[in-house]
Amino acid sequence: MVTAHAGVIVSTLVSVHWLVKSRQADERIAGDRAFRMEGGYRRLTEIFHKQAVDAGVSIALDSVAEQIEWKRGRATVRLRNPSGPAALEAPSVLIAVPLGVLQAGALRFSPPLPSPKQKAIDSLVMGKVIRVTLSFRQRFWEALRPSHPSRSGTLEAMSFLFSQDDYFPTWWTQMPNTVPLLTGWSPAACAERVSGQGSAFTVHQSLKSLSGLLRVSWRELEALLSDAYVHDWQRDPFSCGAYSYARAGEDKAPEELAAAVENTLFFAGEAADLSAHNGTVHGAIASGRRAARQLLEVRF
Numbered sequence: 001m002v003t004a005h006a007g008v009i010v011s012t013l014v015s016v017h018w019l020v021k022s023r024q025a026d027e028r029i030a031g032d033r034a035f036r037m038e039g040g041y042r043r044l045t046e047i048f049h050k051q052a053v054d055a056g057v058s059i060a061l062d063s064v065a066e067q068i069e070w071k072r073g074r075a076t077v078r079l080r081n082p083s084g085p086a087a088l089e090a091p092s093v094l095i096a097v098p099l100g101v102l103q104a105g106a107l108r109f110s111p112p113l114p115s116p117k118q119k120a121i122d123s124l125v126m127g128k129v130i131r132v133t134l135s136f137r138q139r140f141w142e143a144l145r146p147s148h149p150s151r152s153g154t155l156e157a158m159s160f161l162f163s164q165d166d167y168f169p170t171w172w173t174q175m176p177n178t179v180p181l182l183t184g185w186s187p188a189a190c191a192e193r194v195s196g197q198g199s200a201f202t203v204h205q206s207l208k209s210l211s212g213l214l215r216v217s218w219r220e221l222e223a224l225l226s227d228a229y230v231h232d233w234q235r236d237p238f239s240c241g242a243y244s245y246a247r248a249g250e251d252k253a254p255e256e257l258a259a260a261v262e263n264t265l266f267f268a269g270e271a272a273d274l275s276a277h278n279g280t281v282h283g284a285i286a287s288g289r290r291a292a293r294q295l296l297e298v299r300f
Contacts, residue, residue: 013125018246018254018278025276034159036174041281060088067108068093072262092264092299094291096284099257099271100126100240113261120256124271126241127279128191128234132168132206135227136180141173144214161213167193168209184209191234199230243279244271254278258287263298266291 026032037043052059063081070076075093079086097107102121112118142156161171168184184206186194194202207225211218233242246253258272268291270277270284277283 013245013247015246015248015251018251018276021251021276022278029282034172044281065097065107067110068095068265069110070262070264072264075264092266092295094266094268094288094295096268096288096291098126098239098241098269099124099244100234101238104240106237106240109265113265116256117259117261120253123247123250123253124244124257125247127243127245128188128195129242130186130191130194130202130233131231132184132186132202133229134182134184134203134206134210134225135229136182136221136224137226138224139178139180140216140221140224141182141214144216155214163213165209165213166190167205171210171213182210195232195234199228202230202232203228245278258290260294260298266295268292 049059060079060081063079063086065077065079067078068075069078070093073091075090077088077090077093079088095107099121101107103126113121139156141158142154144155145153146155157175158173159175160173163169167190168186169190170185170187172183172185174181186206194205197205203225206228207218207221210216211221233239254272255274257267258274260266268284268287270279270281270287272291273280273283273287274290275283275286277286
């Protein structure tokens with residue numbers, strides 16, 4: 001879904017070659033169709049967690065990696081957890097932190113990464129997005145009718161709502177599930193207007209945008225609202241942005257980002273996907289499998 005908006009969001013910066021590859025990749029997997037995982041993406045992480053534990057993998061939660069000291073064939077990851085500083089040592093490391101975290105320098109490398117790798121990190125762009133999910137007491141839009149005179153049906157089966165609103169131009173429902181939830185999407189310049197303003201401002205502005213688009217008074221929407229959830233990815237220190245894309249003239253950057261360093265540092269994450277599914281969950285998963293194969297080929 002993120003990549004479906006990418007051409008609109010980043011048309012002034014995005015690499016055309018990268019965008020073409022992305023669209024072709026979408027077409028191969030029916031990328032014009034929207035899918036949702038019942039129970040949310042947490043279900044997916046629970047599946048991967050169980051598979052890892054069953055395979056004997058030790059998982060350290062509540063741990064933040066801060067620095068990787070490395071040389072060919074050896075690496076030390078320095079981290080902090082609730083008990084204080086700690087360190088993990090291994091012959092190699094698979095790094096799957098978001099591109100925004102790498103660009104922010106939140107994960108330090110000693111010695112620094114080779115210049116081609118750092119150039120690839122700097123050449124990619126981390127997109128800005130704010131998402132708000134509004135939970136209402138009822139699906140009020142079921143009784144609304146579009147303003148277009150040639151249409152007589154209601155918005156009962158509405159899936160997506162696209163507009164030129166300056167704050168939340170895109171909305172979607174949970175169709176085919178008929179639940180009273182609406183999700184607003186604030187990309188690029190729209191996100192810049194909202195980011196850092198706080199949840200109260202974001203919810204207020206989202207209701208104003210929705211009020212104008214559906215021609216329902218703001219006070220009526222506020223009265224129907226039962227809860228709201230906001231995620232400002234730019235302000236999240238563990239993501240520092242929502243999704244990646246290649247800047248014009250830098251469509252080869254994902255390949256350079258995905259390349260191993262001295263057969264010791266391996267890179268994964270949606271920005272390092274080589275199947276042209278950058279900016280998607282399935283692209284992130286594919287990159288992880290690709291990086292794991294690279295690592296296993298070197299070690300075994």
